[in-house]
Amino acid sequence: MTTTRFAPSPTGYIHVGNLRTALMNYMIARKAGGSFILRIDDTDPERSKQEYVDAIQHDLEWLGLTWDRMERQSERLDRYAEAADKLRAIGRFYEAFETPTELDLKRKKQLNMGKPPVYDRAALSLSADEQAALRAERGNGVWRFKLDHERIEWSDGILGDISIDAASVSDPVLIRGDGQVLYTIASVVDDTEMGVTHVVRGSDHVTNTATQIQIIKALGGTCPEFAHHSLLTGPQGEALSKRLGTLALRDLREAGVQPMALLSLLARLGSSDPIELRTDMAELIDGFDLGRFGSAPTKLDSQDLYPLTARYLQTLPHTAVKADLDAAGVPEDKQQDFWAVAKENITTLKDLEGWWALCRDGAEPLIAEEDADFIAEAMALLPEGPYDSETWGKWTAEVKEKTGRKGKGLFMPLRKAVTGMERGPDMSALLALMQVVRARG
Incomplete structure (x- = not known):
């Protein structure tokens, strides 16, 4: 069975870059009728906090990305300890004691000599007594996985055939001196034991994948199919990390972005398929093809989410937004007609309150000096409310007859006087909703 996973660290709120990874893995699983695991890397x-675990679940639920099971790595530490013991037993795990300063000096020396800055495996030559002395002086060392110096190759689902010389990579640290198990081994153990068949993640993990392939094989596991998607940048190609503060999912939700707008953008961004609004997840999944994604950095402009949100809102009946109409203060008997007008003129549901305030309280008239006398004459002809869908047509016809104005010279000044805006909804429908027209005086 096809099994994928999303493994966020609960050290902060997830953002659009995290979501892209989650969404690809989710769609692969759902398209194949498989299983999607939410795995908390805690x-x-x-740094791990329960509030972030709760926020991750809330964000995914808001988007409709349901998981079939949830795992927490903090509850599986015994499994990682067993894997570490196995690596020690086969001679693929060793303790190293260098300080960060010593490692930095080694890297600089290697770079000056024109060599790749990889760990020199000096710890392998330490005697038991030397290890004991260093442990007494510095505390426990880190545990490194001993790579086989050979080429590591795989067929990547996005990047194609990959080949990495293991000799150009440092033996990865899998357990820190304080005993903390790192992602590199925890992920391998989990993927193997949970039957993960496909792993999609960012291209910054390519080297991790190379080392993890060797760890999987050393532990006797089966390698999943790997794919590495491009990294997102800002609209000008700038590093997205500088702007992630505004791209957390919770912030986009607060800004009024609709889930299907966000999913429609990220499900196709970076692929050869056009970005088009989809109104349900099934459509996105049906058209998803990992092979259509490219390796080049992918530009994301969060402003693109707002036209998609506006178009999505236009597809909804008023019953779907009743809670928002209630919150804006729209009376029950006005909601259907109001939504028919408002949905064509809003970007997010946050805009509803302003449109209802216009209908309820009227607007500050926008009157050009040369139109002042015309507006005064026209407003004297406007009957008292309530208004209906016929009021605008009857009123403008009477104003035209009395003043001789017509076309844009007639309609634009009247719209500006009634709504305080130069453009907007059909005036027949809008005036029918308005309870106050301030320019009446």
Whole structure:
């Protein structure tokens, strides 16, 4: 069975970059009728917080990305310890004691010599007594996986055939000196034991994948199919990390972005398929093809989410937004007619309140000096409310007859006087909803 996973760290709120990874894995699983696992990478006890776990679940639920099971790595530490013991037993795990300063000096020396800045495996030559002395002086060392110096190759679902020389990569640290298990081994153990068949993640993980392939094989596991999607940048190609503060899913939700707008954009961004609004997840899944994504950095402009949100709102009946209409203060008997007018003129549901305020309280008239006398004469002809869908047509016809104005010279000044705006909804429908027209005086 096809099984994928999304493994966020609960050290902060998830953002659009995280969502892209989650969405691809979700769609692969759902398209194949498989299983999607939400796996919380919480092996760092100091930085992991339950509030972020709750927020991750809330964000995914808001988007409709349902998971079939949830796992927490903090509850699987015994499994990682067993894997570490197995690696020690086969001679693929060793303890190293260098300080960060010593490692930095080694890297600089290697770079000056024109060599790749990889760990020199000096710890392998330490005697038991030397290890004991260093442990007494510095505390426990880190545990590194001993790579086989050979080429590591796989067929990537997006990047194509990949080949990495393991000799150009440092033996990865899998367990820190304080005992914290790192992602590199925890992920391998979980993927193997949970039967994960496909792993899609960012291209910044390519080197991790190379080392993890060797770890999987050393532990006797089966490698999943790997794919590495491009990294997102800002609209000008700038590093997205500088702007992630505004691209957390919770912030986009608060700004009024609709889930299907966000999903429609991220499900196709970076692929050869056009970005088009889809109104349900099934449509996105049906058209998803990992092979249509490219490797080049992918530009994301969060402003693109707002036209998609506006178009999505236009597809909804008033019953779908009743809670928002209630919150804006729209009376029950006016909601259907009001929504028919408002949905064509809003970007997000946050805009509803302003449109209802216009209908309820009227607007500050916008009157050009040369139109002042005309507006005064026209307003004297406007009957008292309530208004209906016929009022605008009858009124403008009478104003035209009395003043001789016609066309744009007639309609534009009247619209500006009634609504305070130069453009907007059909005036027959809008005036029928208005309870106050301030320019009447």
